[in-house]
Every structure is written in C-alpha cells, then in structure tokens.
Amino acid sequence: MQPGPISLEQACAKLAELWSPRVVGRVNDQYVKVAKVQGEFPWHTHEREDEMFLVLRGRLRIGREAADGGPVSVGPGEFFVVPRGLRHNTAAEEETWIVLIETVTTEHAGDEKTDLARSLEEQLRPL
Amino acid sequence: MQPGPISLEQACAKLAELWSPRVVGRVNDQYVKVAKVQGEFPWHTHEREDEMFLVLRGRLRIGREAADGGPVSVGPGEFFVVPRGLRHNTAAEEETWIVLIETVTTEHAGDEKTDLARSLEEQLRPL
Numbered sequence: 732m733q734p735g736p737i738s739l740e741q742a743c744a745k746l747a748e749l750w751s752p753r754v755v756g757r758v759n760d761q762y763v764k765v766a767k768v769q770g771e772f773p774w775h776t777h778e779r780e781d782e783m784f785l786v787l788r789g790r791l792r793i794g795r796e797a798a799d800g801g802p803v804s805v806g807p808g809e810f811f812v813v814p815r816g817l818r819h820n821t822a823a824e825e826e827t828w829i830v831l832i833e834t835v836t837t838e839h840a841g842d843e844k845t846d847l848a849r850s851l852e853e854q855l856r857p858l
Numbered sequence: 859m860q861p862g863p864i865s866l867e868q869a870c871a872k873l874a875e876l877w878s879p880r881v882v883g884r885v886n887d888q889y890v891k892v893a894k895v896q897g898e899f900p901w902h903t904h905e906r907e908d909e910m911f912l913v914l915r916g917r918l919r920i921g922r923e924a925a926d927g928g929p930v931s932v933g934p935g936e937f938f939v940v941p942r943g944l945r946h947n948t949a950a951e952e953e954t955w956i957v958l959i960e961t962v963t964t965e966h967a968g969d970e971k972t973d974l975a976r977s978l979e980e981q982l983r984p985l
Contacts, residue, residue, distance in 0.1 A: 732927070732944070736936040739912075758910040758939050759961050761888055783885040785866075787935075800859070808914075809863040812885050817859070832959065834886050 739765060739787055743828040745858045750847050752831055752839065753858050764831040764854060771822040775843035778816055780834045785810040789827025794820040866892060866914055870955040872985045877974050879958055879966065881982050891958040891981060898949040902970035905943055907961045912937040916954025921947040 733756060742755045746767045756763035774794065784791060786805045793803045793811055796818060805811050813819050840848035860883060869882045869892045876894050883890035901921065911918055913932045920930045920938055923945060932938050940946050967975035 732941050733939050734927070735930060736932040736938045738936045740935050756910070756937060756939055758908045758959050759888060761886060761959070763910070763937070763939075781885045783883070783890070800861070803863060805863040808867050809865045810883060810890070811863045812860050812883055812890075814859050832885050832888070 739830055740828070742858055743767060743787060749826075751849050752854050754855050755858065757835070758832075760835055761832050762835050762837075762854075764833070766829050766831060767826060768821065768823045768829060769826045772820055772847060773840060773843050773845045774818055774820040775841035775845075776816060776818045777813075777833075777837055777841040780837045781815050782813045782837065783810055783830075783832040784813070784821070785830040785832070787828040787830060789823055789825045791827050791829055792822045792824075794822065866957055867955070869985055870894060870914060876953075878976050879981050880985050882985065884962070885959075887962055888959050889962050889964075889981075891960070892985075893956050893958060894953060895948065895950045895956060896953045899947055899974060900967060900970050900972045901945055901947040902968035902972075903943060903945045904940075904960075904964055904968040907964045908942050909940045909964065910937055910959040911940070911948070912957040912959070914955040914957060916950055916952045918954050918956055919949045919951075921949065 742765045752764040752766040754762045754764050791805045803811050873894045879891040879893040881889045881891050918932045
C-alpha cells in the first residue's frame with residue numbers, strides 16, 4: 732500500500748533526466764508516472780494501449796497525423812488521452828512536467844526502436 | 859477520440875452538485891472523473907478495484923481503519939490510491955475539488971447502500 736500522499740510536483744522535481752518516466756504509483760492495471768520533457772520524442776504507436784498525458788508545468792505538443800485531427804497542445808492542468816493504435820509523437824519547447832497514466836505493460840516508445848526508450852525496469856527505479 | 863485537451867479545473871468548475879462525480883475521460887479500462895466534495899461520504903469498500911484520488915483544490919481526508927495506517931490528508935497536487943479491499947471514507951472541511959481514476963465498473967459507494975451514491979449513468983451525463 733502507498734504509505735501516504737504523493738506530490739506530483741515534488742516527484743517531478745526529483746527527476747534528473749529528460750524523457751525518462753518514473754513510476755510513482757499504480758491504480759488497478761495502470762501505472763502513474765512522472766516525466767520531465769523538452770525537445771522531441773519520436774513518432775510511435777501503442778497498438779493495444781491508450782496513454783493519458785496530464786501536464787503540470789510547461790506545454791506538451793502531441794503530434795497526430797492530419798487525418799487524425801492534427802497536433803494537440805496541452806497546457807498546465809489539462810489532460811489528453813492518446814487512443815490505442817494512434818501514431819503520435821510528443822514535443823515541448825520549454826521544460827515541461829507531465830504525468831502519464833498507462834497500462835503497466837506499455838512500452839515507452841511503442842513499436843519504435845530509439846535510444847530514448849526507457850525500459851520498464853528503469854522506470855521502476857525509486858526516485 | 860477525445861476532441862482536444864480537457865482542463866480538470868474547468869471541468870470541476872462546471873459541477874453544480876457535491877459528491878456527484880462526472881466522467882471526463884477514459885484511459886484503457888479506467889474512467890477519469892471530477893468531483894466537488896465537502897462534508898463526509900460514508901465508509902465503504904470496493905472489493906476488486908483500487909481507487910485513485912488526486913486533489914486539485916482544498917484538502918481531502920481519506921479515512922482508513924487505524925490498523926491500516928489511519929487517515930490520510932491529501933492536499934493540492936497530491937494523490938493517494940486506496941487499494942482494493944480497504945474500507946475507507948472521504949471527507950473535506952472546505953469545498954474540495956478532486957480527480958478520481960477508477961475502473962469503469964467501480965460502484966460509487968462500493969458495498970454501501972446510501973442516498974449519496976450516484977449511478978454510473980448519472981456520472982456519464984455530459985458536463
């Protein structure tokens with residue numbers, strides 16, 4: 732059991748590395764993760780899993796193909812769910828703090844091979 | 859697909875009634891809900907589902923039996939996950955705005971019969 736409340740901002744503040752999500756909680760079959768991002772993460776798809784992005788600070792640009800509605804700009808206090816099967820990327824001009832909620836089996840970069848991808852083992856290291 | 863980003867604060871601001879969660883999103887098999895609470899909600903248990911509480915404004919007191927660690931006080935930007943099977947209640951002295959993440963099948967008041975319980979149909983009405 733989680734010993735007490737967890738501050739999402741304080742958890743984010745502990746992150747030393749960009750694009751390296753860390754698990755801070757679990758609800759049912761979903762992990763709650765925090766990440767600091769800036770720059771761009773490659774296009775990829777999660778065939779079987781939706782992915783929720785909640786922005787704490789900064790602004791996250793979620794790229795979608797034009798046919799799927801084009802890019803989405805997510806600001807502080809806003810969330811967006813990328814549905815399974817939708818090819819997407821993420822980008823941020825300034826340092827942006829985000830919360831991710833996704834199924835425990837979700838691969839960081841989905842179907843894409845990239846050096847930016849973090850293993851689940853890395854994401855599970857205590858902050 | 860969700861048409862665009864959703865502001866959790868703006869969704870909460872639209873709630874007219876206390877203790878009446880409304881679904882604002884879905885990620886995998888979990889609903890994302892917002893609720894305004896003040897006063898106390900009865901003790902109950904969800905036998906098969908964890909329940910995540912994230913506080914936006916105010917302060918939420920989550921009661922747990924002493925043997926389970928006693929009450930938890932959750933402030934703005936903090937979250938706490940009540941694990942399945944744990945008898946709990948929720949209370950707030952001031953008007954408190956929260957986000958709930960829970961399995962789509964979760965009953966509002968779990969095993970407890972109370973007039974405060976809202977049906978899933980009520981929770982799914984557009985805000």
